[in-house]
Amino acid sequence: MADVSKWRPLRLSGSQPFTQQQGVYIMIGERTNVAGSPKFAKLIKDGKYEEAVSIARQQIENGANVLDVCMDEGMIDGVTAMTRFLQVLASEPEVAKVPIMVDSSKWEVIEAGLKCLQGKGIVNSISLKEGEDKFREHAAAILKYGAATVVMAFDEQGQAANYEDKIRLCERAYRILVDQVEFPPEDIIFDPNILTVATGMEEHNNYAVDYINATRWIKANLPYAKVSGGVSNISFSFRGNNIVREAIHSAFLYHAIGAGMDMGIVNAGMLEVYEEIEPELKLLVEDVLLNRRPDATERLVEYGETLKGAGKATTEKKAEEWRNGTVEERLSHALVKGIDSYIEADAEEARVKLGRPLAVIEGPLMDGMGVVGDLFGAGKMFLPQVVKSARVMKKAVAHLTPYMQAEKEARAAAGELVKAQGKIVLATVKGDVHDIGKNIVGVVLACNNYEVIDMGVMVPCEKILERAKLEKADIVGLSGLITPSLDEMVHVAREMERQGFKLPLLIGGATTSRAHTAIKIAPHYSEPVVHIVDASRAVPVTTSLLSEEGKSGFVAKHRANYEALRKAHAAPKQTVVSLEVARSRRTPITWRAEYIPSPTFTGVRVLDNFPLATLREFIDWSPFFHTWGLKGVYPRIFDHLEQGPQARQIFEEGNALLDLIIEKKLIFARGVYGLFPANAVGDDVELYADQKREKVIERFHFLRQQANREGSEPCRALSDFIAPKETGLRDHIGAFAVTSGIGLKELCDSYRCKHDDYNAIMAEALADRLAEAFAECLHKR
Numbered sequence: 001m002a003d004v005s006k007w008r009p010l011r012l013s014g015s016q017p018f019t020q021q022q023g024v025y026i027m028i029g030e031r032t033n034v035a036g037s038p039k040f041a042k043l044i045k046d047g048k049y050e051e052a053v054s055i056a057r058q059q060i061e062n063g064a065n066v067l068d069v070c071m072d073e074g075m076i077d078g079v080t081a082m083t084r085f086l087q088v089l090a091s092e093p094e095v096a097k098v099p100i101m102v103d104s105s106k107w108e109v110i111e112a113g114l115k116c117l118q119g120k121g122i123v124n125s126i127s128l129k130e131g132e133d134k135f136r137e138h139a140a141a142i143l144k145y146g147a148a149t150v151v152m153a154f155d156e157q158g159q160a161a162n163y164e165d166k167i168r169l170c171e172r173a174y175r176i177l178v179d180q181v182e183f184p185p186e187d188i189i190f191d192p193n194i195l196t197v198a199t200g201m202e203e204h205n206n207y208a209v210d211y212i213n214a215t216r217w218i219k220a221n222l223p224y225a226k227v228s229g230g231v232s233n234i235s236f237s238f239r240g241n242n243i244v245r246e247a248i249h250s251a252f253l254y255h256a257i258g259a260g261m262d263m264g265i266v267n268a269g270m271l272e273v274y275e276e277i278e279p280e281l282k283l284l285v286e287d288v289l290l291n292r293r294p295d296a297t298e299r300l301v302e303y304g305e306t307l308k309g310a311g312k313a314t315t316e317k318k319a320e321e322w323r324n325g326t327v328e329e330r331l332s333h334a335l336v337k338g339i340d341s342y343i344e345a346d347a348e349e350a351r352v353k354l355g356r357p358l359a360v361i362e363g364p365l366m367d368g369m370g371v372v373g374d375l376f377g378a379g380k381m382f383l384p385q386v387v388k389s390a391r392v393m394k395k396a397v398a399h400l401t402p403y404m405q406a407e408k409e410a411r412a413a414a415g416e417l418v419k420a421q422g423k424i425v426l427a428t429v430k431g432d433v434h435d436i437g438k439n440i441v442g443v444v445l446a447c448n449n450y451e452v453i454d455m456g457v458m459v460p461c462e463k464i465l466e467r468a469k470l471e472k473a474d475i476v477g478l479s480g481l482i483t484p485s486l487d488e489m490v491h492v493a494r495e496m497e498r499q500g501f502k503l504p505l506l507i508g509g510a511t512t513s514r515a516h517t518a519i520k521i522a523p524h525y526s527e528p529v530v531h532i533v534d535a536s537r538a539v540p541v542t543t544s545l546l547s548e549e550g551k552s553g554f555v556a557k558h559r560a561n562y563e564a565l566r567k568a569h570a571a572p573k574q575t576v577v578s579l580e581v582a583r584s585r586r587t588p589i590t591w592r593a594e595y596i597p598s599p600t601f602t603g604v605r606v607l608d609n610f611p612l613a614t615l616r617e618f619i620d621w622s623p624f625f626h627t628w629g630l631k632g633v634y635p636r637i638f639d640h641l642e643q644g645p646q647a648r649q650i651f652e653e654g655n656a657l658l659d660l661i662i663e664k665k666l667i668f669a670r671g672v673y674g675l676f677p678a679n680a681v682g683d684d685v686e687l688y689a690d691q692k693r694e695k696v697i698e699r700f701h702f703l704r705q706q707a708n709r710e711g712s713e714p715c716r717a718l719s720d721f722i723a724p725k726e727t728g729l730r731d732h733i734g735a736f737a738v739t740s741g742i743g744l745k746e747l748c749d750s751y752r753c754k755h756d757d758y759n760a761i762m763a764e765a766l767a768d769r770l771a772e773a774f775a776e777c778l779h780k781r
Helices: 038-045 049-060 078-090 108-114 132-145 163-181 207-221 231-238 242-259 279-289 294-303 311-319 326-336 343-354 359-378 383-414 438-444 461-471 484-498 514-524 535-546 552-568 579-584 612-616 622-627 645-666 744-752 756-779
Strands: 010-011 015-020 026-029 066-072 099-103 122-125 148-152 189-193 262-265 423-428 453-455 475-481 505-508 529-530 603-609 666-680 684-688 697-701 733-742
Touching: 015 645, 026 049, 049 066, 049 262, 049 461, 049 733, 066 078, 066 423, 078 099, 078 108, 099 108, 108 132, 108 645, 122 132, 122 189, 122 294, 132 148, 148 163, 148 279, 163 189, 163 207, 207 279, 231 242, 231 262, 242 262, 242 279, 242 294, 279 579, 279 666, 326 343, 326 359, 326 383, 343 383, 359 383, 383 438, 383 552, 383 684, 383 756, 438 453, 438 535, 438 666, 438 756, 453 514, 475 484, 475 535, 484 505, 484 514, 505 514, 505 535, 514 529, 514 552, 535 552, 612 645, 612 666, 612 756, 622 645, 645 756, 666 697, 666 756, 733 744, 733 756, 744 756
Parallel strands: 026 066, 026 262, 066 099, 099 122, 122 148, 148 189, 423 453, 423 475, 475 505, 505 529
Antiparallel strands: 010 015, 603 666, 666 684, 666 733, 684 697
């Protein structure tokens, strides 16, 4: 395994920033290379640069993170073609956002490309082929342009083919770049030469093994350096047989990435999933790549002959196979996979076929969401995937809505419209501005045919109950993240009892718990009060509460469970001492003036439009995953057998949105903090207007522990740690308030207007993390 302690991210940019994530492979699209794509080469020769950009777009859609652009061809003017293509590409926002790898064997072409880049790109490549002086000259120029560079394992003696030569040349180049040119080591990308295997020549049989071992050595011995390579070279012996080539690429990448390979140039649309390679083919391919037996090449060639010519047809068929199903099957597949590319066309086809828009929703769309719900409940889908499915569902419904409205107007009297399963009023209670979890629950419920009335955040009790009456709601759901929200939920429950409500009350949010709901909230309301752990439980609980057949059994079991919790809580537990005794056991501190630091200022200061890029460095990512229902600790969650792949995907998507938020200044952070003269008075702390300490501007009341502890363990209060007033010592206390949500509502509204709840929730989750990071940043200051 690579030495992860010797790692810094590679930071690149097109029109948007791109930061490498540790352990995440960077895909470099190769089809914008005239040597790798005959179609691209013809378009460039014909001067059809706008059409050539469409190939770049396809590579990005197929997963390319970086585009390799190469114009090295005898009949093409490299400088002119590189300049013109990059200028046209820069005018296409969806393509221009991706970093560019300027690829050429001619320095003048590379320099022409660098002059056109909007952001930080990569040069491919420089080497020691022309000696150290030219190598230093080119490296210094690249540094001036602010680019990263690929360094080929090539020197005055030629190309490094074996393991020993690869590591010798890479170490030599590294020392020149870092020690002499002062090139940032994290911007050095070594290409230790991926050479073709299975050529029939015995000396070529270990090429893949040598590359993999050289990669492992570079990551362990050349701090922060990256490793890349032209992946398609490895399979050149099997050109024309795409099935074998894709299997070779996939298996090679599996082993090379395991050794520390950071990126590679490959056709992003032609990669087989390693686990899905046909077992016999995988065995034969890995025999070749790992040089496990002398007849490995012959065996793979023989197997390949049985497949030759089938590659392209098989690949194309596999890529779009689901599009050959019925419209009902296509809709279900799109929902389960979160694919929105065809959803409007398919929804329209289904409407025409089934005759009514509601038949589409009631039939294939709800069937598809039913599959999503089943997979989610079984732990085979994760919350981010469910929200993506919901986004597809919303786009389909948005297309059908005008037809439904027209039908509603025409058939209102006939009563033929499908009634929602139930109407639910959701709100974050008064005093709480957090709504990420509530929003996720709302999306899941809405996509299971419940009508959701989302009242937002900071909603007073009277407003919630007025709306519930007005809407004739079937259920009320309360959400809260902070501790004071618990008391507000108790207040709402009491008011629902006082006003005679007869509908269930759902309780959810990070600060809530099953025990608190049973002990503190449920006793104040006669109807069912149910704690919802997460979004995955919202639908089954709601369905049970609104089911004529299943409600009584569900409620009886639920009440029994809550009664057991209350009895367990009432059982004798740890004893407490009186407040008088607790105060006599305050934290023993010997107060001296030299122990009390003096602040450099007192009063209040404002941090306006604080840089989000700075806050990013302080983010605690673990709660970010918890928002999406993924339990684990960052970064170990990436290694989780089931949750790891989804955690990594949501981490990448979250960081991509954060990149956009920072670049486009979509939200802003603001903070205020102050340091005040202060002294403790008993369990309280007094804050003073100035150093004269005559005018008290605020008094904080703190609780003291009263547990009956053994031995001399003190009963602490926060006031114990501020110098008592009677000592005459001058102490101080700090306070702050921060937000990273300025502009968040507008950003989320813009996403929701496009039926994109996924990115709306993602933005809320990121803003939440940035606010916590702001607090951490202020602590450090």
